[in-house]
Amino acid sequence: MISSIAELISDRIGTMPAGERRAAQTLIASYPLIGLKTVAEFSAAAGVSSPTILRFVARLGFQNYPEFQSALQDELAAQLQSPASRTLNPSSPNGGAVSPMLEATLDNLRETFRHLSDKQLADIVAKLADRRGKTFLIGGRFTDPLARYMAAHLAIVQPNVFHLAGQEGVWRDRLIDMGKRDVLVIFDIRRYQDSLVRFAETAHQRGVQIVLFTDQWLSPIARFARHVIAGRTAVPSAWDSSAALFVVAETLIGAVTRQLEADGAKRIRELESLR
Amino acid sequence: MISSIAELISDRIGTMPAGERRAAQTLIASYPLIGLKTVAEFSAAAGVSSPTILRFVARLGFQNYPEFQSALQDELAAQLQSPASRTLNPSSPNGGAVSPMLEATLDNLRETFRHLSDKQLADIVAKLADRRGKTFLIGGRFTDPLARYMAAHLAIVQPNVFHLAGQEGVWRDRLIDMGKRDVLVIFDIRRYQDSLVRFAETAHQRGVQIVLFTDQWLSPIARFARHVIAGRTAVPSAWDSSAALFVVAETLIGAVTRQLEADGAKRIRELESLR
DNA sequence: CAAAATACGTAATATACGATACAGCGCACC
DNA sequence: GGTGCGCTGTATCGTATATTACGTATTTTG
Structure with missing residues (x-):
């Protein structure tokens, strides 16, 4: 059963030629607004010609463009009248593989943040934003990309941010640079890596403050960590999910950026002009 | 401060003549849909003539009817893109900086998946799991870590998975290895990078099938992509959020793994024993 | 590798839409 | 009760828009 035009599109998008597929993708991307504009605007946004747009709506079963627009408007009307129905697609074939994964992730996010106090985050932010x-x-x-992601952002708003990568020997040597005023952010989920644990322990002995991102079973590194963020990782998949940790990371990135706003804005402008 | 057109109307409705007032009331009653239809339909619904409608929009300060419609659409776009703003009431439970970010991310996830059909994902999974x-x-x-994350997982369940990193020149040279049977997964959100666009174009010309992870405004690479995943990125932060794309990536990873279960499980066992 | 079929864009055409001029009507004020 | 002003609708015009026909490029198939 196909009720919305969006479903109709995703149902047939596989059978469409390239140009029409681009039209479909453009419409889905900012659904349904672009479809309410004129054919010319729609075609320009999709980067195709007007006739392609018209062939696209014809393939969906509409007699002409206005009829297509009316259908979109009707759909929008139904949505606006009952905002609740927006939250979940009523007649979506959610038996598929999509929904369980999404639902589990949403739960993980909520649970993770529920156990996270504003104060705890504020402390970490203060530490990360401390430029001394x-x-x-x-x-x-698997979590190294998260460290990279966070480093890529933090390095823009402040100096002295380093992502440790490559061979173990390489980053072990960097321990020489670390002292009491420094922060070490570690991502470690099951199965916990011995090399990381050893590294964390040594850093801890040197007085480095450790911020640990781990799963709910807590990496052994928690022993040495000043701050521990425990994210939920369970999803219906062969792999654990790092999504919760990812979102916490983004939250911290945003908060640190805000904290450093004054200086940070200047840095960002400078970097922009360098490009 | 008047921000929405609805406010503008209720502000001036007192000073309007009878006919235009009927127009105003009709619009408010089923806001903003009737305003997106034609002047003729609007006038019929309000029970007045077309010129009255036009005088009505002129009184609101718009130069012409299309301009009025564009304003309505922009307003609608803002609403649809960040449903969070609707929920945002002054008496939010958690006053801290945590909640807005989490709420926005949850909305982004739901919105992103709402535009994703099982079928579309299944197509991508089939392509990624195609061992030929x-x-x-x-x-x-900023999205390179996402590519890494996905590559790290996919590389375990199947051979011939390569993450392209480092200098532009390095991965450009890898184009020589790419052909019709190959898949190129690209992550590209604003601000879109020219180097990536050029790379995608060349790969496309070589017949490589492109799977694009982008934001709702679609990277120019969408032009060359066989499959486009448009994730919502808006969060109350100085940065855009890649969380939605991250979760889609995890979903794909899980699905591909399940697809390759028979062979994959064997590989995983082998790799485990190698450690 | 050749040939056919399909898809796409350019340009011309028809249509429908918004805009405007003008006349009739109602209402208020004198 | 008459006169003037303002509001509204009808009819017409010009224009922007959707539509269609056709030639070219691209892909698919034998």
């Missing part, structure tokens, strides 16, 4: 010390980030086999 | 071709992954300045 350096910030190092490192991750495990 | 190679899989390349690459990302932009």
Whole structure:
């Protein structure tokens, strides 16, 4: 059963030629607004010609463009009248593989943040935004990208941010640069990596403050960590999910940026002009 | 301060003549839909003539009817893109900086998946799980970690998965290895990177199938992409959020793994024993 | 590798839409 | 009760828009 035009499109998008597929993608991307504009605007946004747009709506089963627009408007009307129905697609074939994964992730996010106090985050933000010390980030086999992601952002709003990558020997040597005023952000979820644990322990002995992103079973590094963020990772998949940790990371990035706004804005402008 | 057109109307409705007032009331009653239809339909619904409608929009300060419609559409766009703003009431439960970010992300996830059909994902999964071709992954300045994350997982369940990193020249040279049976997964959100666009174009010309992860405004690469995943990125932060794309990536990883279960499980066991 | 079929864009055409001029009507004020 | 002003609708015009026909490019198939 196909009720919305969006479903109709995703149902047939596979059978469409390239141009019409681009039209479909453009419409879905900012659904349904572009479809309410004129054919010319729609075609320009999709980067195709007007006739392609018209062939696209014809393929969806509409006699002409106005009829297509009316259908979109009717759909919009129904949505606006009952905002609740917006939240969940009423007649979506959610038996598929999509929904369970999404639902589990949403739950994980809510749970993770429920156990996270504003104060705890504020403390971490204060530490990360403290420009007197350096910030190092490192991750495990699957979480290293999270460390990279966070480093890429933090490095823009403040100096002295370093992502530790490559061979173990390489970043072990960086320990020499770390001291009491520095922060080490570690991502470590199951299965916990010995090399990371050893690294964390040594850093801890040198007085480095450790911020640990881990799962709900807590990496052994928690022992040495000043701050521990425990994210939920369970999803219906062969793999654990790092989404909750990712979102916490983004939240911290945003908060640190706001904290450093005055200086940070200047840095960002400078960097922009360098490009 | 008047922000929405609805406010503007209720502000001036007192000073309007009878006919225009009927127009105003009709519009408010089923806001803003009737305003997106034609002047003729609007006038019929309000029970007045077309010129009255035009005088009505002129009184609101618009130069012409299309301009009025554009304003309505922009307003609608803002609403649809960040449903959070609707929920945003002054007496929010958590006053801290945590909640807005989480709420926005949850909305982004729901919105992103709402525009994703099982079928579309299934197509991508089938392509990624097709062992006859190679899989390349690459990302932009901030999204490269997402490419890494996905590559790290996919590389375990199947051979011939390559993350393209480092200098532009390095991965440009890898184009020589890419052909019709191969898949190129690209992550590209604003601000879109020219180097990536050029790379995608060349790969496309070589017949490589492109799977694009982008934001709702669609990277120019969408032009060359076989499959486009448009994630919502708006959050109350100085940065855009990649969380939605991250979760889609995790979903795909899980699905591909399940698809390759038979072979994949064997590979995973082998790899485990290698450690 | 050749040939046919399909898809796409350019340009011309028809249509429908918004805009405007003008006349009739009602209402208030004198 | 008459006169003037303002509001509204009818009819017409010009224009922007959707539509269609056709030639070219691209892909698919034998």
